[in-house]
Amino acid sequence: MTTQLHGAYSIPVEAIDVSDPQLYQDDTWYPYFERLRRDAPVHWCRESRYGPYWSVCKYKDIMQVEVNHQTYSSELGGIQIENPPDEFVVSNFIRVDPPKHDEQRKVVSPIVAPANLAEMEATIRERTIRVLEGLPRNETFDWVERVSIELTTMMLATLFDFPWEERRKLTYWSDVAIANVNAPDAPVHSHAERFEELRKMAERMGELYDERAKQPPKFDLLSMLAHGPATQNMPLREFMGNLALLIVGGNDTTRNSMTGGLWTLSQHPHEYQKLRDNPALITSLVPEIIRYVTPVIHMRRTATQDTELGGQQVRAGDKVVMWYVSGNRDPDAIEDPDNFIIDRPRPRQHLSFGFGIHRCVGNRLAELQLRVLWEELLPRHPVIEVLAPPRRTYSNFIHGMRSMPVRIPLH
Amino acid sequence: MPKVTYIEYNGTEHPVEVPVGLSVMRGAVNNNVPGIDADCGGECACATCHVYVDPAWLDKTGNPVPGSQEASMLSFAAEAEFNSRLSCQIAIARGARRIDRPHAAGSALRQREPR
Numbered sequence: 001m002t003t004q005l006h007g008a009y010s011i012p013v014e015a016i017d018v019s020d021p022q023l024y025q026d027d028t029w030y031p032y033f034e035r036l037r038r039d040a041p042v043h044w045c046r047e048s049r050y051g052p053y054w055s056v057c058k059y060k061d062i063m064q065v066e067v068n069h070q071t072y073s074s075e076l077g078g079i080q081i082e083n084p085p086d087e088f089v090v091s092n093f094i095r096v097d098p099p100k101h102d103e104q105r106k107v108v109s110p111i112v113a114p115a116n117l118a119e120m121e122a123t124i125r126e127r128t129i130r131v132l133e134g135l136p137r138n139e140t141f142d143w144v145e146r147v148s149i150e151l152t153t154m155m156l157a158t159l160f161d162f163p164w165e166e167r168r169k170l171t172y173w174s175d176v177a178i179a180n181v182n183a184p185d186a187p188v189h190s191h192a193e194r195f196e197e198l199r200k201m202a203e204r205m206g207e208l209y210d211e212r213a214k215q216p217p218k219f220d221l222l223s224m225l226a227h228g229p230a231t232q233n234m235p236l237r238e239f240m241g242n243l244a245l246l247i248v249g250g251n252d253t254t255r256n257s258m259t260g261g262l263w264t265l266s267q268h269p270h271e272y273q274k275l276r277d278n279p280a281l282i283t284s285l286v287p288e289i290i291r292y293v294t295p296v297i298h299m300r301r302t303a304t305q306d307t308e309l310g311g312q313q314v315r316a317g318d319k320v321v322m323w324y325v326s327g328n329r330d331p332d333a334i335e336d337p338d339n340f341i342i343d344r345p346r347p348r349q350h351l352s353f354g355f356g357i358h359r360c361v362g363n364r365l366a367e368l369q370l371r372v373l374w375e376e377l378l379p380r381h382p383v384i385e386v387l388a389p390p391r392r393t394y395s396n397f398i399h400g401m402r403s404m405p406v407r408i409p410l411h
Numbered sequence: 412m413p414k415v416t417y418i419e420y421n422g423t424e425h426p427v428e429v430p431v432g433l434s435v436m437r438g439a440v441n442n443n444v445p446g447i448d449a450d451c452g453g454e455c456a457c458a459t460c461h462v463y464v465d466p467a468w469l470d471k472t473g474n475p476v477p478g479s480q481e482a483s484m485l486s487f488a489a490e491a492e493f494n495s496r497l498s499c500q501i502a503i504a505r506g507a508r509r510i511d512r513p514h515a516a517g518s519a520l521r522q523r524e525p526r
Contacts, residue, residue: 102483112489113489355456357484359458
């Protein structure tokens with residue numbers, strides 16, 4: 001909060017603390033990272049509510065951390081700046097190192113293999129059309145609720161082959177998994193409460209898992225987990241953790257890109273018009289949205305040994321935070337990064353999916369869903385009025401958008 | 412200049428001259444060969460430049476070094492095969508010049524993902 005009171009440029013650089021979730025809820029983080037990239041690109045914050053940590057703010061330094069997973073562990077301290085109390089830690093493949101990471105990831109990755117995505121496209125398109133054609137005209141509605149959540153929840157239900165009528169439970173569990181328990185509007189208000197809700201999730205999913213284990217293997221995530229040598233008979237906490245990972249990774253980030261994309265286009269009417277005039281630009285629009293929105297704010301690593309990063313001495317055990325929001329706005333890596341340009345050259349060069357062995361396993365599916373959304377949206381609803389900025393999530397981890405009022409005018 | 416033939420997933424061939432010292436990935440990107448996205452720009456960190464090397468050229472390109480970052484990234488790539496490589500990790504060498512002969516051109520590379 002200190003940073004906000006004093007402004008990004010008027011306080012000593014050592015005093016900057018970009019971990020404050022308020023910065024992301026209020027969308028006021030930009031100047032702090034601009035300052036850090038200029039004055040202290042690998043920055044030591046000595047005191048924060050999460051303890052001391054390094055901020056890695058430049059694209060190339062983030063890349064260095066990403067590809068050196070032996071030096072920067074996901075397992076030692078997890079992938080978020082906040083350490084939950086030990087008794088509530090759950091494990092999954094994004095927060096372990098090789099070899100366990102490799103074994104577990106390989107169990108689920110075939111679901112997003114190119115051939116399977118090609119098969120899913122027709123289903124995704126048919127549902128997208130149905131949702132878009134059902135939208136009201138000349139009436140204010142919540143884009144997040146009616147479009148972003150609806151589409152991504154249906155996708156998730158398909159990936160898990162989860163009972164259709166219960167599918168909103170998936171949305172709820174996703175929100176629980178990423179909630180900052182200190183936020184007044186969070187669905188859970190303590191780590192214990194979160195743990196309990198995720199345990200209930202594991203119970204319901206466990207019933208389905210047991211059914212699938214008895215049936216021949218099929219192509220849904222629960223069946224794959226039940227039959228995968230590296231994932232069958234996982235301890236409860238690992239089961240909980242992997243479910244939460246697949247649920248959050250499988251919908252929340254795409255949900256926020258669906259909302260963030262419309263919001264950003266509405267703020268750049270010239271780009272929006274360019275898109276209407278030339279829908280072929282959807283190919284580059286999609287990665288540009290993903291860069292500009294940056295659905296995951298940070299990922300954290302823990303140094304396994306003393307090392308050097310961007311001229312700074314990092315010590316074994318130090319918390320190292322890669323701020324994707326900052327790397328995606330680094331002018332040394334991306335030209336004119338603060339501008340949203342739907343036909344920029346090399347739009348796919350961004351950090352939003354991470355790099356290295358933990359790179360987002362579902363990145364192609366996310367792009368497919370966004371592409372289909374815009375392909376079907378443009379001819380049906382070329383004009384959508386965004387009536388207010390999105391209400392954002394209190395979180396320094398997930399760049400969430402909870403609601404956004406819009407109206408589709410009568411022609 | 413050495414010549415590399417890129418073969419798209421749909422079979423379309425793109426014969427391209429690639430200067431010595433450049434990577435096979437860079438040769439594709441510089442010539443707008445579709446399907447090689449190279450999201451990480453050649454850091455061996457995304458596997459979006461995954462190709463199959465024509466087995467006849469495997470002894471020239473070699474296989475990824477076991478335990479390397481490339482081997483690690485490839486182990487997560489969809490449908491990796493014995494001749495899979497990340498094209499950002501294959502450099503065009505001076506000796507490769509002799510492949511620049513009519514009808515014997517280049518390593519045939521098949522791209523990974525359908526567009």
